[in-house]
Amino acid sequence: MNIAILGAGGFIGSHLVEHLLARGEHSIVGLDIEDEKLQGIEGPAFTFVRSDVREVPDSVVRDADVVVDLIAYANPSIYVESPLEVFRLNFMTNLEIANQCIRYGKRLIQYSTSEVYGKSRPPDTVYFEDETDMIMGPTTKQRWIYAVAKQLLERVIHAHGLLGEIDYTIVRPFNFIGPRIDYLVPAGSMGGPRVFAHFMSALLEGGPMYLVDGGAAHRTFMSIYDANTALQAILDSPAASQQIYNFGNPDNNIMIRDLAPLMMDLYQEATGQAPRCEPTEVSGETFYGEGYEDMDRIPPDISKLRALGWEPTRDLNETFGDTIRYYLKEAGRISV
Numbered sequence: 001m002n003i004a005i006l007g008a009g010g011f012i013g014s015h016l017v018e019h020l021l022a023r024g025e026h027s028i029v030g031l032d033i034e035d036e037k038l039q040g041i042e043g044p045a046f047t048f049v050r051s052d053v054r055e056v057p058d059s060v061v062r063d064a065d066v067v068v069d070l071i072a073y074a075n076p077s078i079y080v081e082s083p084l085e086v087f088r089l090n091f092m093t094n095l096e097i098a099n100q101c102i103r104y105g106k107r108l109i110q111y112s113t114s115e116v117y118g119k120s121r122p123p124d125t126v127y128f129e130d131e132t133d134m135i136m137g138p139t140t141k142q143r144w145i146y147a148v149a150k151q152l153l154e155r156v157i158h159a160h161g162l163l164g165e166i167d168y169t170i171v172r173p174f175n176f177i178g179p180r181i182d183y184l185v186p187a188g189s190m191g192g193p194r195v196f197a198h199f200m201s202a203l204l205e206g207g208p209m210y211l212v213d214g215g216a217a218h219r220t221f222m223s224i225y226d227a228n229t230a231l232q233a234i235l236d237s238p239a240a241s242q243q244i245y246n247f248g249n250p251d252n253n254i255m256i257r258d259l260a261p262l263m264m265d266l267y268q269e270a271t272g273q274a275p276r277c278e279p280t281e282v283s284g285e286t287f288y289g290e291g292y293e294d295m296d297r298i299p300p301d302i303s304k305l306r307a308l309g310w311e312p313t314r315d316l317n318e319t320f321g322d323t324i325r326y327y328l329k330e331a332g333r334i335s336v
């Protein structure tokens with residue numbers, strides 16, 4: 001199969017390229033503006049196309065059997081600072097790619113987000129792909145433009161699917177974690193990357209580990225390696241056509257305020273040294289700016305994925321332990 005991965009230079013894309021190349025069954029074209037995270041990932045079955053993700057050449061879509069669209073801003077500080085940029089990339093650009101797939105009759109695997117569930121708290125405390133209502137925050141909290149853009153994209157693709165115009169699968173990731181996830185920041189800085197990178201920076205340098213709004217929100221974290229095998233299951237299963245899937249590991253749900261000590265323990269285990277950082281509470285608006293609002297995220301139902309023969313394999317300790325060791329090695333703190 002010829003697979004085009006749009007946004008191949010990002011965290012998810014670079015792992016997917018690596019995983020699919022190792023399987024040795026597919027030809028991969030990876031498109032991105034930068035290839036830093038793809039360094040060392042190579043092989044005769046892989047072609048890198050350097051291109052702005054806003055202008056995906058028709059030929060990349062035309063020559064593929066399957067297009068995997070990973071193009072997105074996926075970082076809450078951007079939703080607050082540049083909501084229109086988020087709309088343009090996460091809706092307009094992705095819509096154009098869906099239109100290219102329709103034009104050339106190509107299968108589309110569209111990465112969406114678990115954030116489309118918004119503030120929903122179903123009574124049975126799980127998210128079901130095809131049943132759970134989606135409840136968004138007010139317009140004045142511009143953070144929600146991300147979830148709304150992704151939700152509208154899902155709805156437009158689904159509507160084209162109903163007309164028989166596109167063969168699609170939508171993926172809703174629940175906080176993937178793994179090596180290369182993010183850039184680190186000076187300890188004590190606010191906004192910027194995701195929670196792992198902030199806590200990792202605090203572990204490396206010492207300083208505050210900020211618990212936004214007391215760290216009371218939950219997140220369900222999934223190992224990037226489990227995310228790769230889940231995507232593989234989608235590629236291998238004709239039954240995944242015209243379907244939406246949660247990609248998550250429901251056993252890995254944790255409150256952010258409990259994640260801080262977990263990462264401190266894993267750091268100590270890896271280095272033999274006690275970390276010099278301190279969990280410190282801060283408000284969401286101080287940390288991200290005006291227009292931020294958080295949601296508490298409950299574990300996903302993954303029975304649709306399980307029906308394809310897939311199971312998650314990595315728990316929180318292994319997922320965060322691997323990733324912490326990767327960043328410690330990058331920083332020259334450990335050798336293995």
Ligand code: UDP
Nearest residue numbers: 076194195196198210211212215217256294
């Ligand atoms: N968060 C935190 N400290 C940080 C960064 C994030 O407490 O240094 C919180 C954030 O408010 C949210 C959770 O961690 O409740 C996950 O945030 P992240 O940006 O990683 O991802 P997302 O909100 O997109 O799931």
